[in-house]
Each structure stands twice: as C-alpha cells, then as structure tokens.
Amino acid sequence: MRYLHTMVRVKDLEQSLDFYCNKLGLVQTRRVDHEEGRFTLVYLAAPEDKTRAETEQAPELELTWNWDPADYDGGRNFGHLAYEVDDVYALCQKLMDQGVTINRPPRDGWMAFIRSPDNISIELLQKGERLEPKEPWVSMENIGSW
Secondary structure (H helix, E strand, C coil): CEEEEEEEECCCHHHHHHHHHHHCCCEEEEEEEECCCCEEEEEEECHHHHHHHHHHCCCEEEEEEECCCCCCCCCCCEEEEEEEECCHHHHHHHHHHCCCCEEECCCCCCEEEEECCCCCEEEEEECCCCCCCCCCCCCCCCCCCC
C-alpha cells in the first residue's frame, strides 16, 4: 500500500491557490479540468516532494473546485485519503471479512471507498492497470456516502 493524496474541496480556487502556494509554499504539480463533471482538480506538493509527485503522483494535496457554488457543511470540504493498493479486490474482501462496509465497491476494478470508524472517507485505487470486472463486485450497490 502507498499513500497518494488527501482531497479538500475549495469554494474559491484562486484564493485557495494563493494560500497553499504563495503563502504556505506548496507547488502545483498538475491540473485537470473536467468540463463534463464541471469541476477542476489541482494537485499540490511540498517543494521537497515536487519531483516525486510529478513522477509518482504522490504524495500530494488535491484541491477539488466544483464550478457550481456549494456550501460544504458537516466536514464535506474534507474529501478523502487515497491509497494505491496491489489488489483492490483482495483488500476489499479482507476488509469485508473484518466487518468493514465497502461504501463504493470496486465494480470497475479500479476504485473503492470505505470509511474509518471516525467517518473519514478512504479511497482505494488499484495499482497499475484496472483489474477485470468480476463478481461479487460488479453487482454490489453503493452503501451510504463516501
């Protein structure tokens, strides 16, 4: 398992970039605009992690800016922790066997979400290529929110 990023939703992207980059000193490693989903992802890293973040896409802070205005109450501005895993199916099965709810099953062989006992959302991303979709994952419904 390898730590990837922490996601934080921001209301004002320029104000947030000013804070994280100009004031705190983080540097932008990449930016992706998703027109169809109406959001922008900006990835930042500490200066000493910049080269590693650019080559490995970790460790980073992901700023998510939704183009449509929204208030994030109840901690919704904090998004999730993300970890790259060797086998998303095997880990999800192990977690389920230990009583952990899989909130977003890895139906696509790529991504799953769980929650910590303190309700922190955790994204599990398959290392390398997506796995072939298979049961029981393909048929599993989402549970709650992530």
